Amino acid sequence: MISQTMEDYLAAIYRVETVAHRATTGAVARRLGVSAASASAMFHKMADAGLVRYREYLGVTLTATGRLQATQVVRRHRLTERFLTDMLGIGWDRVDKVADQMEHALPEEVTESFARVLGDAARCPHGYPIPSVSGEVAVRETVSLAQMAVGSGHIAWVSEDDPVLLADLARRGLVPGAHVQVLTGEPGGKRRMVRVAGRAAAGLQVRLLQAVAVEVEMDARP
Amino acid sequence: MISQTMEDYLAAIYRVETVAHRATTGAVARRLGVSAASASAMFHKMADAGLVRYREYLGVTLTATGRLQATQVVRRHRLTERFLTDMLGIGWDRVDKVADQMEHALPEEVTESFARVLGDAARCPHGYPIPSVSGEVAVRETVSLAQMAVGSGHIAWVSEDDPVLLADLARRGLVPGAHVQVLTGEPGGKRRMVRVAGRAAAGLQVRLLQAVAVEVEMDARP
DNA sequence: TCTCTGGTTTAGTCGTCTCTAAACCATGTT
DNA sequence: AACATGGTTTAGAGACGACTAAACCAGAGA
Numbered sequence: 396m397i398s399q400t401m402e403d404y405l406a407a408i409y410r411v412e413t414v415a416h417r418a419t420t421g422a423v424a425r426r427l428g429v430s431a432a433s434a435s436a437m438f439h440k441m442a443d444a445g446l447v448r449y450r451e452y453l454g455v456t457l458t459a460t461g462r463l464q465a466t467q468v469v470r471r472h473r474l475t476e477r478f479l480t481d482m483l484g485i486g487w488d489r490v491d492k493v494a495d496q497m498e499h500a501l502p503e504e505v506t507e508s509f510a511r512v513l514g515d516a517a518r519c520p521h522g523y524p525i526p527s528v529s530g531e532v533a534v535r536e537t538v539s540l541a542q543m544a545v546g547s548g549h550i551a552w553v554s555e556d557d558p559v560l561l562a563d564l565a566r567r568g569l570v571p572g573a574h575v576q577v578l579t580g581e582p583g584g585k586r587r588m589v590r591v592a593g594r595a596a597a598g599l600q601v602r603l604l605q606a607v608a609v610e611v612e613m614d615a616r617p
Numbered sequence: 618m619i620s621q622t623m624e625d626y627l628a629a630i631y632r633v634e635t636v637a638h639r640a641t642t643g644a645v646a647r648r649l650g651v652s653a654a655s656a657s658a659m660f661h662k663m664a665d666a667g668l669v670r671y672r673e674y675l676g677v678t679l680t681a682t683g684r685l686q687a688t689q690v691v692r693r694h695r696l697t698e699r700f701l702t703d704m705l706g707i708g709w710d711r712v713d714k715v716a717d718q719m720e721h722a723l724p725e726e727v728t729e730s731f732a733r734v735l736g737d738a739a740r741c742p743h744g745y746p747i748p749s750v751s752g753e754v755a756v757r758e759t760v761s762l763a764q765m766a767v768g769s770g771h772i773a774w775v776s777e778d779d780p781v782l783l784a785d786l787a788r789r790g791l792v793p794g795a796h797v798q799v800l801t802g803e804p805g806g807k808r809r810m811v812r813v814a815g816r817a818a819a820g821l822q823v824r825l826l827q828a829v830a831v832e833v834e835m836d837a838r839p
Numbered sequence: 840t841c842t843c844t845g846g847t848t849t850a851g852t853c854g855t856c857t858c859t860a861a862a863c864c865a866t867g868t869t
Numbered sequence: 870a871a872c873a874t875g876g877t878t879t880a881g882a883g884a885c886g887a888c889t890a891a892a893c894c895a896g897a898g899a
Contacts (some may be wrong), residue, residue: 400886420847433887435848440885452894482704483730488845493724500722502715508705622856642877657855657878662855674864674877 396572397444399499402468403427404437405446408455409465419454451614466526471506472498473519473526476555480507480520487520487570522552522562522571522610537610540575547576547614554608568592571607619666621721624690625649625670626659630677631687642675676686688748693728694720695741695748698777700731702742709742710783729798744774744785744793744832762797762811763829769798776830790814791831 397405407426411418424434445586457465475494479485485493498506505530510516517533518524524533537551538544550573553564564570565583568591580587588595619627629648633640646656663670663722668683679687694788700706700782706713720728729750732738740746759773760766772795775786786792790813802809810817 398885421845429886430888432849432889436886454847483727484735485726485730493727496724497719497722497727500719502718504707505701505715505719508707512705577861587806600821620855643875651856651875652858654859654879658856676877 397464401437401441401444401446402464402499403495404434404441404460405457405465406468406472408457409462409469412457417454417456422454426530451507463530466530466532467528468498470526470528471501471503473523473591474506474513474516475501476519476521477513477516477525481513481516486562487565488558489518491555492558496528518552518571519555520571521555522550523555523574535612537612540577540609540611542582542612543577544579545579545581547574548611549574549610550616551610553610556608560608564609568594575611619668619686623659623663623666623668624721625688625717626656626663627679627683627687628690628694630679631684631691634679639676639678644676645729651719653726685752688752688754689692689750690720692750693723693725695745696735697723697733698736698743699735699738699747703738705736708784709777709787709810710780712742713777714780735834740774740778742793744772745777757834759832759834762799762833764804765799765833765835767799767801768803769796770833770834771796771835773832775832779830782830786831790816797833 404423404427407423408418411422411426415422416522420434420438424431427434438447438449438455441447441455441461445458446464447455447457449455468609472494475498476487476490479493480487516525524535526532536553540550550569550571552571553595554559555561569575573592575592576590578588578590621785626645626649629645630640633644642653642656644662646653649656660669660671660677663669663677663683667680668686669677671677694716697720698709700714701711701715738747746757748754756774757773762772762776769828772791772793774793775783775791777783790795795814796812798812801809802814
C-alpha cells in the first residue's frame, strides 16, 4: 500500500516539518534529490492516501496517520545508523547516507533486532531521538551553540547532513554528550570563547556561525 | 548499469546452474516468483548486457562476467544470512527470505563489514560456501544423505528453500557440521538406520527420501 | 497598481518491471 | 507419423516513479 519511495518522502517531510511546520515542495525535493515536479506528483498521491494534507503552492503537513508512519520510518533510520556505528564501526559522518540506502529494505524484524542488541538506544549517533515503537519522541530544550548565552551545557545533537562538517566536528570533540562552556560573547555574536570537554576550542570562533548545526542542552543554573 | 532486479536474476540463475548446468526460463521464474514471460524478457536484457548466453527455448548460461557478478551477489546474500543468525539471533529457517529482501539494498561497505565482524565466515548458516571477494568458491565432495553408503561423515549443507523442513531438521540435530552415521541399508533404499551426533535418529527413515536436501561429506575410510 | 522573480504545478514522456492472453516449439505417446 | 502436452516466447498493456519544458501563482519592489 505504501511504497518504499513514499516512505522516503514521509521521512523527508517529517524532518522538514520539525524545523518549518510546513514542508514545501522545493524543500522536500532538495532533501531527496529529485525534481520539484516529482515531489509535487508524489504529494498528490500521498494526500489521496491520507498521509498528508496538501495545500497547493504552500506545501504539505502530515496527518496523524502520516506522522505515525513517518516516526516509524525515522525510528528505523536512526536505529540503523546506531547499528552501523556501534556494531560495524562505520564513521558517523557516513552513516546517514548508508542508512538511507539500506533502510527501506529492512524488515521490521531486523530493525527491532537492532534495537534489542543495542539495548534500546535512545538516540542516533548524531544525537537525534529515536522514536519509540508507538511513535513517541523524547523532546529536549536546546539552543544552537551560536545562540547560546554564556554558561555551560552538553551537546544534544548535531545536524547529520554534511559529512565534511561532521568529520570536522568530531575532530574538535563536538559530539553529542560533550561538555561545552561558552565563556564570553553575546548570543549570535561573532567573537566568542568556547571550551569543549575542558579544552579551549581553537579556531572555533570563526566557524561558529556555520555551526548552527550544533544544538546544546544547557545546564541548569544554580 | 545492472539493476537490483537483474541482480536477483543473476543469483537465481547461479543457483539453478549449480544443479542443472543450464537455467531454464521456468526454473528461474519459479525461484523468483515471477511469470515465465517476465523472466524471458529479462533474459533478453541480460544477454544484451553480456551477462548470459541465451538460447531460445533452452535457457541461459552465465558468461564469465555474469558469473563473477553472480558470485558477488551470492557472497552478499550468504554473508547477510550469517550476520542475521550470528549477530541478530534470527532463526536459520527464516534468514534466506529476510536476506533476499534486504540484500540488494546493502552497500558493499556494509556487507564487507559483516565479513569483518564475522571473522571472514566461510559458509552460510545452511552450509553453503561464501564466495571470496574475487569470486572463488570452495567446492566439497558430497553425497546426499539418502544416497550415502554405510559409513560416517559430517553434514556439509542443507537446502535452505523450505523453512518448515529446516526447522524440522534443526530439531533432529541435522545441522551443518553434525556427525552422521549410516548403519544399515542400501544407498537410495527405504529402510536405513541413521545416527545423528551419536543418537539414533528416530523417525528419520521415513523422511529420508524427502531429505535429498541434506548433503554429507563422508569421512575418509581408514 | 504593475511587474518581476522564484518557486510550484501541469503536460507530456520515458524507463523499468511486471502481468495476462495467445501463439509457438519440442518433446514423448499412441 | 500424427498429436497432445507442457514449457517458452511474443504481443499488448499497466503501475510506478522519474524527468524536462512550459504554464502558472504569489509576494516583493518600483
